[in-house]
Amino acid sequence: MDLRTEIREFLSSRRARITPEQAGLPAYGGNRRVKGLRREEVALLAGVSVDYYVRMERGSLAGASDGVLDALASALRLDEAERDHLVRLARRSRAPGGPRRRRPAVTVRPTLRQVLDAISDAPAWICNGRYDVLAMNRLARALFSPVLADPRRPANTTRFVYLHPEAARDFFVDYDRIAGDAAAKLRMEAGRNPHDEELIALVGELSTCSELFRQHWASQDVRLHRSGRKRVHHPVVGRLDLDVETLDLPAEPGLHLNIYTTPAGTPTADNLALLASWAATPQTSATEIEAHNE
Structure with a gap:
């Protein structure tokens, strides 16, 4: 799977499972067109601009600092495994992609x-x-x-x-x-x-x-x-x-x-x-x- 697609689908799926009530936010309007939080609501919770969060969710994590990743993980209520996965996605964004490789066969000592x-x-x-x-x-x-x-x-x-x-x-x-x-x-x-x-x-x-x-x-x-x-x-x-x-x-x-x-x-x-x-x-x-x- 393409890395940007992976990032987009992971962040959007985590955003979709949290309601405004769960996040402690007022749910303005009775007809919400999105499942879970809106992008601007995640941005508010993470303390970043809406444009910045939109860029991240579109697959651009290369410039995200550890502090921003931690704030984003808290806003999305990620557990330990999900936090680790988010950090690894960010690391891959910062490094050039590598080719597929066959790992050497493991022999148990x-x-x-x-x-x-x-x-x-x-x-x-x-x-x-x-x-x-x-x-x-x-x-x-x-x-x-x-x-x-x-x-x-x-x-x-x-x-x-x-x-x-x-x-x-x-x-x-x-x-x-x-x-x-x-x-x-x-x-x-x-x-x-x-x-x-x-x-x-x-x-x-x-x-x-x-x-x-x-x-x-x-x-x-x-x-x-x-x-x-x-x-x-x-x-x-x-x-x-x-x-x-x-x-x-x-x-x-x-x-x-x-x-x-x-x-x-x-x-x-x-x-x-x-x-x-x-x-x-x-x-x-x-x-x-x-x-x-x-």
Whole structure:
């Protein structure tokens, strides 16, 4: 997507979701022709001229100072992920655009694989910002067996969500939330690495093949990799309500370690133990994947 178009659609979508009442402004006139705030109202809240804000919303963020960006983020009530995305859009505006580039294939270091294998009581796996599955421990392979059923490698959880919707709806209890978050995290990654050829190809594939993805992508929502709760229905052991911790790996920029746990003494703990037992049996060998991209 063209950078100026990206900026325009992001700012206009954030402006459209805020009413004058929410912003503490009087709503003059009963027949407003715009959804949400008008441009002049955003300019007032941000403390800039109307002409200046109009130029920004038309895609010109190159001259915006950090103070102006912060004021704009406050006026539009941006959350942490949205603020980060706005700053990255501004940085891209200041720097000349680069060509698409294929990022070198990431090989997960043997010591990281040892870490995964040492986590024996919890599913754990490593992904990049595109949600390619780069390495998993045995329990994670068992947990995500529906995702790994697709022979394409590297497996990709976002591709599973959007291109295998029936299987994904059966697997993810909160499918609608998962789908929205997946698209929002990909857009966040696109802000970080706008020239990543494989990311561009993934977004293009999902946009071509999934109407639902197109709708979520058009929303301009962004999300950070965060901890939370993931509820799944495993085809072998049933319902699992798992707490997810997502950790950045400082020595491997762009990679994330995901660990799934549950409190002891819960039904999920019992089912997770059953899953571990099932994972130790030969039938899971078909889902084995390599750490490198095949």
